[in-house]
Amino acid sequence: xxxxxxxxxxxxxxxxxxxxxxxxxxxxxxxxxxxxxxxxxxxxxxxxxxxxxxxxxxxxxxxxxxxxxxxxxxxxxxxxxxxxxxxxxxxxxxxxxxxxxxxxxxxxxxxxxxxxxxxxxxxxxxxxxxxxxxxxxxxxxxxxxxxxxxxxxxxxxxxxxxxxxxxxxxxxxxxxxxxxxxxxxxxxxxxxxxxxxxxxxxxxxxxxxxxxxxxxxxxxxxxxxxxxxxxxxxxxxxxxxxxxxxxxxxxxxx
Amino acid sequence: xxxxxxxxxxxxxxxxxxxxxxxxxxxxxxxxxxxxxxxxxxxxxxxxxxxxxxxxxxxxxxxxxxxxxxxxxxxxxxxxxxxxxxxxxxxxxxxxxxxxxxxxxxxxxxxxxxxxxxxxxxxxxxxxxxxxxxxxxxxxxxxxxxxxxxxxxxxxxxxxxxxxxxxxxxxxxxxxxxxxxxxxxxxxxxxxxxxxxxxxxxxxxxxxxxxxxxxxxxxxxxxxxxxxxxxxxxxxxxxxxxxxxxxxxxxxxxxxxxxxxxxxxxxxxxxxxxxxxxxxxxxxxxxxxxxxxxxxxxxxxxxxxxxxxxxxxxxxxxxxx
Numbered sequence: 102x103x104x105x106x107x108x109x110x111x112x113x114x115x116x117x118x119x120x121x122x123x124x125x126x127x128x129x130x131x132x133x134x135x136x137x138x139x140x141x142x143x144x145x146x147x148x149x150x151x152x153x154x155x156x157x158x159x160x161x162x163x164x165x166x167x168x169x170x171x172x173x174x175x176x177x178x179x180x181x182x183x184x185x186x187x188x189x190x191x192x193x194x195x196x197x198x199x200x201x202x203x204x205x206x207x208x209x210x211x212x213x214x215x216x217x218x219x220x221x222x223x224x225x226x227x228x229x230x231x232x233x234x235x236x237x238x239x240x241x242x243x244x245x246x247x248x249x250x251x252x253x254x255x256x257x258x259x260x261x262x263x264x265x266x267x268x269x270x271x272x273x274x275x276x277x278x279x280x281x282x283x284x285x286x287x288x289x290x291x292x293x294x295x296x297x298x299x300x301x302x303x304x305x306x307x308x309x310x311x312x313x314x315x316x317x318x319x320x321x322x323x324x325x326x327x328x329x330x331x332x333x334x335x336x337x338x339x340x341x342x343x344x345x346x347x348x349x350x351x352x353x354x355x
Numbered sequence: 356x357x358x359x360x361x362x363x364x365x366x367x368x369x370x371x372x373x374x375x376x377x378x379x380x381x382x383x384x385x386x387x388x389x390x391x392x393x394x395x396x397x398x399x400x401x402x403x404x405x406x407x408x409x410x411x412x413x414x415x416x417x418x419x420x421x422x423x424x425x426x427x428x429x430x431x432x433x434x435x436x437x438x439x440x441x442x443x444x445x446x447x448x449x450x451x452x453x454x455x456x457x458x459x460x461x462x463x464x465x466x467x468x469x470x471x472x473x474x475x476x477x478x479x480x481x482x483x484x485x486x487x488x489x490x491x492x493x494x495x496x497x498x499x500x501x502x503x504x505x506x507x508x509x510x511x512x513x514x515x516x517x518x519x520x521x522x523x524x525x526x527x528x529x530x531x532x533x534x535x536x537x538x539x540x541x542x543x544x545x546x547x548x549x550x551x552x553x554x555x556x557x558x559x560x561x562x563x564x565x566x567x568x569x570x571x572x573x574x575x576x577x578x579x580x581x582x583x584x585x586x587x588x589x590x591x592x593x594x595x596x597x598x599x600x601x602x603x604x605x606x607x608x609x610x611x612x613x614x615x616x617x618x619x620x621x622x623x624x625x626x627x628x629x630x631x632x633x634x635x636x637x638x639x640x641x642x643x644x645x646x647x648x649x650x651x652x653x654x655x656x657x658x659x660x661x662x663x664x665x666x667x668x669x670x671x672x673x674x675x676x
Contacts, residue, residue, distance in 0.1 A: 110453060127451075134458040138365040142522065175455060179359050189525050212522040216361020217457065224454040233452055248383055248395070253444045255399020256406065257452065263403045267410065291548045295555025298404050298432065302563050305400035312396065 110172060110228035117336065118162035118230045122329045123239030125337035130227045132341035134220045140348040142212045147351040148219070154340050155222050162230045172225040179217055183210040233257045255308075263301055270297065356424060356513065356538075357449065358464055360457030367520025372462030378470045379443045385436040398433075402441045405429055406448070408552075424541075426472025426509060427480070427502025428549045431494075431566035432556065435477035442469035463516050471512040476505035480566060491557045494567045499550025503542040510538035 113119075118126070133154075140147045159169060190206020231239075237257070241250045270293045279289060309317075363371075386398075405425045425445075429438035443465050449455040456464045480501035487493035514534050518527045556564055561571055 130451075131458060134360055135365070138360055138368065138459045172454065176359060179362070186525050189529050206525060209522055209525060212361050213359070214361075216522075217359035220360025220457045220459060221454055224450065224458055228452055228454055236452060246380075246383055248387055249379075249440070249444060249447075251395045252398045252402055252441065253448055255396050256402035256444060256448060259400055259403045260406060263400070263407045264410070267407050288551060291551030292555045294408055294548065295552040296559065297407065298401075298552065298556050299559045299563070301400045301404040302397060302560070305397035308400070309396040 110225065111232055112164055112168060112229045114163045114230070116162045116230070118158065118226075121230075121337055122242075122333055123231050123235040124242045125329060125333050126227050126231055127236070127239045127243065129337040129341050130223055132338070133223050133344050136341060136344035136348040137216055137219045137223075139345075140216075140351055141355055142208060142216075144351045144355055147347045148215050150347045151219050151344055154344055155219060155226070158340055159222075159226055162226060164226065164229050168229065169222060169225060172229070173218065173221055176217060176221050179213060183213040183217075186210040186213075255305075259301075259304070259308075262304070263297070266300060267293075267297055356464075356468060356509065357446075357456030358460040358467075358513070358516075360459045361522060362457070363460060363463055363516050364520040364522050365459070367516060368459045368463060370462075371460075371466050371516065375443070375462040375465035375470065379440060379465065382436045382439040382443070386434075386440050398437060398441055398444075401429070401433055401437075402444045402448075405441060405445050409445075423545055423548060424468055424472055424506055424509065426468060427476035427498060427505045427545065428552060430473035430477040430505075431480055431498040431501070431549075431553055432564055434565035435473050437565075438473040438477075439469050442473060445469075463513075467509045467512045467516075472505045472509040475508040476501040477566075479504050484566075489570060491554065491561070491567070491570065494557060494564070494570065495550045495554035498553040498566070499546040502549035503546030506538050506542035506545045507535065510534045 137148075137151050140151065159166065186209045187202040187206035190203025190209060193204045194201045195204055195207075196202070227236075234254075234257075237250050237254050240253075241247070274289060274293065405428070408423045408425050408428065410422065426438070426442060429442055432438075433441060446456065446464050446468050447461065450458055450461050450464065476498075480497050483497035483500060484493065487497055511531075511534075514527065514531045517530055521527070521530070553564065553567075557567060557570075561567065
């Protein structure tokens, strides 16, 4: 299983967060995002604490904030939607700098921006501190269906191959004067995608035969057993635990 | 169409997560029987292909572009059960490894893109196949039309989720018209590309298109007797329409209810942004009935457009060979 040790979102460092077993990080991510989503949106201070917790985690992982910021750009389409909301929202309106804005729309925009950004930040942090095979093994150790993790494993292992093939087709088409600016060009796009599927499928057949030739019996071999200590779980649960305390307290004192 | 965290409230997301797990579990049971171990690498490569195909941008109109969702494509190429498993893997990997789509919204995204899209595409596809002749061109046309509608229905799935648990203040009819309008355009592109991809795969390796197995093996169950699929497809469409229209009129957000006396239609129309927005054209009437009629006319137009486009494209690819 060599050759696929890094991906675009991963950043190699030696930190406590990088060293944490991946299943702990997965559970921790899901719990943290759950706490953020469960926090009532009309109290503001809990979100400041959630953000502070995330920033602490990012510093522990020694991930530069510029790296995080660049990865958060993926959120832009929904930010645009959020910005529109106060304008198209209904109900009571308020006037800010002479522009009439919907109060419900403003709350909606705030919710999407704060919860979306915190959730995305947590996901980016996990991807930045965990290599893809580790993430998949983590899911396997969390007793996810083998079929799902196996399909996902093949997917990520061959993703770069398929995307590389797509890129080479693009280069070849561009070199021959391809210009995807009008709908008539849909033909070449589609036929190249069609041949990409045939190539992917045939590669899958070859991979399977190669695996059989090497003694594949239907289960992937496990090379190392990762043992998770109670200390790992305690470390991993510290931040999501605090986030849940914040979420619950904010419901109580609201 | 990847929903981020915080867009839909926690309880709706949790419910969607449970429903998605059930749906994919059923997919696993059915696909697993057929999969054995042999098909796992194939399914993985198909997932990688869908991921790559979603990176293919195509022009929607002048200046804008959309990208494939791949629900209809996966359903026709792999069969609906395996398609939903593969698409769920794609959506899950996007959320957990590429941070595309919220972790808490994973269930919602799986429902829209991995369950609603391939299954509506499959029902429409089988329905059309039963009506059309048993030719490769008919397979491509049926796949294209099915893919186009599946995008629109998946977008309506999002609107339904927004109506149930949306945390935003935007009124549901506005979201419905905006999402429906944009995805009608994206659906045209998706339909054309899907039809042409299926045509290209059929020309090269007809044996690997799961949805067209009957073309090669006359003994295999011909889709002709599957008139009930047409009924099921039409029934599903009607159900969706029937369930969505009340949502479109309900006022789900607590904060919205506070100011219920202000009709949202008037507000939506007088909003200064709407006048200049490119979406303003879609709400010519604003009124529910007129909007529905507009949607209906759009739908018919799209069907004709896609059918015509796919036939032209498949003709052209044939002529090139």
